[in-house]
Amino acid sequence: MELELSLGDLPAPVKANNTMPAPATCQGEDHDDLALGLRVMATERADQDNQRTSIETAEGEDSDEACRELPVRASPLRQASAQTAGANSRGFDVNAPVPVDDRALIARSLSPPSMHMEVPVAQGVDEEASEEEDNRGGRVRKKLRLSKEQSAFLEGSFKEHSTLTLEQKSRLANQLSLRPRQVEVWFQNRRARTKLKQTEADCEQLKRCCDALARENRKLQREVAELRASRAPYPLYNLNHHLSGFSTALPACSSCDATTRSTVSSVSSSPGPSPMSTLFPGRPHFGPFTVTHPVLRLRRQPSATL
DNA sequence: CGTGTCAAAATGCTTG
C-alpha cells in the first residue's frame, strides 16, 4: 500500500551523468574504518547482485536519507550505484551510512575511535530475496535484521536512556552505521517491548491479587454462613458492621476471631493506602481501575474528520 | 513446508 504511493512518487528517471548519488556523497571516501569495511563488504555483495535485474521501489521518506539510493529500474546505472553506494538488492541498505556531512561532523565531535564497532552488513540480505522481489515486481518492504552487535550496542544505550536526543540518535547511527531513523524506530519498539513486559507483569500480579481476594471472600462467606447457621443475632449484627467498614467504631465482636476482624477491616475500612496501591508501590499512577493492558483497553476511536 | 514468534518498519493518532 505504501509502496503504491511510493511508486507513484518515483523520482524522475535518472539522467546519465549526474543524478545517481555520487559514491563519495553517500559513503565518504575518508570516513572511518567501519564505513570502509562496510563498503568493501557491500561491494562484494553488489558484485553478486550484478547479474540480477530488479525493480527498485522508493522506500520510506526519512528526512535523514539525503543520500538514499534513487529508485531506478534495472540498468547499468543502477548496478553501478549498487556497487558504489552499498545498496543491497532490496533498494536500500539497512546499514547505509548517514550522509557523509553529518557523519563526518559527528565523528569528529563525538565519537572516539574506540567507540566504533565492526558491524557486519545486516543479516538476511540474501540473493533469494532479491529474486523473490523480482517476482513481485519489487514491491517489498525492506526489513532486515540488525546484527547482534548492533542490537547489543543499542540495548546498552537503551539501558542508559530509554529516549534519545537528536545528538544521541545521530551518534548511535554513526557508530552503528545505521540511519538515524532506524535507531529511532529501534528505540520506539524497545520502549513498546518494555511497556508490554511491564503490563504483563502487572497483570500477573493483579491475577494473583484477585485469586487471593477470591479465596478470602470464600473464606468470609463460609464464616458468614456458619454464623447465620448458629442463629446468633448479636454477633451477626456486629459482623455486618465489620463488613460495612465500621468495625473500628464498634465494640469487639465476641464471635469473630481476631484474624477475621483484621481481615475484614483491612479490606473494608478506610483511610490509608488501598490494597492495590500497596501492590505497586513504585507506580503511583497505577491502580485497579487504570489498567491498560491491550486486552482490556478499549479500542481508540478515530477522531471525526468532518 | 506450514506455522508461530519476534522484531523492523510503516502509519496514523495524541500530546506537550
Place this chain on the structure above:
DNA sequence: CAAGCATTTTGACACG
C-alpha cells in the same frame, strides 16, 4: 509541529 505512542504490516527465522 515535532516527538512519542499504539497499532498494524511484513520479513526473517526457528521449529515440528
